[in-house]
Amino acid sequence: MSSPDSSTSKPRVLLFGAGSIGTVYLYLLSKVATVTAVCRSNYDVVKEKGFIINSAIFGDDIHFQPAVVRNCTEAATSSSEPFDYIVVCSKVFPNTIPDIIKPAVTPNHTTIVLIQNGIGIEDEYVEAFPTNPIISTVVYMPVAQRPAGVITHGDIELLEVGNYPSTSNSPQAANFTKLIESAGGTAKLYDDIQFKRWFKVILNVAWNPVCALSLSTDVDFMLSSPNATDFVLDVMLEVADVAAAYGHQFSKEDVQFQLDRAKVRIQSKKGIEPSMLQDVKEGRKMEVEAIVGNVLKKAKAKGVRCDRVATIYFLANALDAHVNPRDS
Numbered sequence: 001m002s003s004p005d006s007s008t009s010k011p012r013v014l015l016f017g018a019g020s021i022g023t024v025y026l027y028l029l030s031k032v033a034t035v036t037a038v039c040r041s042n043y044d045v046v047k048e049k050g051f052i053i054n055s056a057i058f059g060d061d062i063h064f065q066p067a068v069v070r071n072c073t074e075a076a077t078s079s080s081e082p083f084d085y086i087v088v089c090s091k092v093f094p095n096t097i098p099d100i101i102k103p104a105v106t107p108n109h110t111t112i113v114l115i116q117n118g119i120g121i122e123d124e125y126v127e128a129f130p131t132n133p134i135i136s137t138v139v140y141m142p143v144a145q146r147p148a149g150v151i152t153h154g155d156i157e158l159l160e161v162g163n164y165p166s167t168s169n170s171p172q173a174a175n176f177t178k179l180i181e182s183a184g185g186t187a188k189l190y191d192d193i194q195f196k197r198w199f200k201v202i203l204n205v206a207w208n209p210v211c212a213l214s215l216s217t218d219v220d221f222m223l224s225s226p227n228a229t230d231f232v233l234d235v236m237l238e239v240a241d242v243a244a245a246y247g248h249q250f251s252k253e254d255v256q257f258q259l260d261r262a263k264v265r266i267q268s269k270k271g272i273e274p275s276m277l278q279d280v281k282e283g284r285k286m287e288v289e290a291i292v293g294n295v296l297k298k299a300k301a302k303g304v305r306c307d308r309v310a311t312i313y314f315l316a317n318a319l320d321a322h323v324n325p326r327d328s
């Protein structure tokens with residue numbers, strides 16, 4: 001298998017999911033790689049004017065114009081050489097994306113990088129692409145796209161990176177970590193990225209649906225009633241119990257640390273809009289299964305009781321059925 005790092009030419013990167021997260025990483029990667037974005041609803045505006053990124057970390061009013069294509073077939077036919085990386089930053093809707101990205105994935109060559117929330121999201125890629133390295137990542141980066149082509153990024157950027165499965169000895173997770181670092185991003189390599197994935201999903205199961213259901217930022221939710229923050233902590237602790245059943249132990253202090261990421265912003269009253277709240281506001285489908293449903297399934301499989309998570313799951317599903325006007 002050829003490695004982009006072994007050649008003197010720049011790696012070729014295709015972004016699938018040119019939304020909030022993907023655009024910031026493609027912008028960084030454009031400093032060290034040849035980049036192309038698959039755009040859908042923002043195709044016309046990005047093709048004409050490129051993206052504008054306003055970032056508390058990387059600077060304001062950054063104009064970024066990558067090569068743009070409408071789909072992965074066009075990406076494959078317009079590139080004379082195979083893509084070294086396909087970076088998947090779409091929302092996670094189980095069993096949909098592998099077929100869509102297939103035209104741009106060269107067997108035995110293209111590394112598939114998943115920059116997405118959720119748990120248990122990787123196996124469908126292993127099944128569809130048995131000869132391609134898979135990288136699983138966890139991202140901490142509050143970011144939104146509003147209007148199309150304009151990205152607003154807050155003051156956190158962290159990408160935790162590992163091979164999938166964790167037992168793989170592929171060099172690609174290390175190579176990608178170095179690539180992001182050389183581009184000015186913050187990337188950390190882990191032998192067991194699943195531990196970090198569980199730690200992140202503790203936060204997402206609680207905040208994403210709770211903020212979406214209450215149409216509140218995280219800070220607004222905490223300020224909405226005296227015990228609102230305790231409720232969020234209790235949800236997080238339920239998820240930690242599920243993680244423990246799978247061998248990932250998090251103490252109450254660890255869980256409190258995840259909650260504190262939001263609590264520190266209470267004083268400034270500057271809450272963030274988790275991605276599910278953004279989805280509700282924009283009428284987009286939410287990642288209910290990947291983030292909440294998969295945790296619940298795993299809880300049931302091990303007999304772990306999590307009543308709050310189950311309640312949130314039913315409510316979030318009902319909300320999703322109402323806000324999502326289209327197939328995705």
Ligand SMILES: NC(=O)C1=CN([C@@H]2O[C@H](COP(=O)(O)OP(=O)(O)OC[C@H]3O[C@@H](n4cnc5c(N)ncnc54)[C@H](OP(=O)(O)O)[C@@H]3O)[C@@H](O)[C@H]2O)C=CC1
Nearest residue numbers: 017018019020021040041089090091116117141142143275
């Ligand atoms: N936003 C945030 O603050 C954070 C998000 N995350 C996670 O990162 C991942 C990405 O989230 P985010 O960037 O917010 O998502 P966005 O909704 O902003 O972007 C997803 C992009 O994927 C595109 N897309 C989906 N399906 C297709 C398709 N078939 N063809 C072409 N394009 C497609 C969408 O296009 P279209 O506009 O046409 O629908 C959209 O541009 C998620 O897993 C999320 O949970 C993690 C941390 C923070």
Ligand SMILES: CC(C)(CO)C(=O)C(=O)O
Nearest residue numbers: 139140141142273274275
């Ligand atoms: C809560 C947050 C912003 C953390 O990065 C996130 O993961 C999301 O919005 O989905």
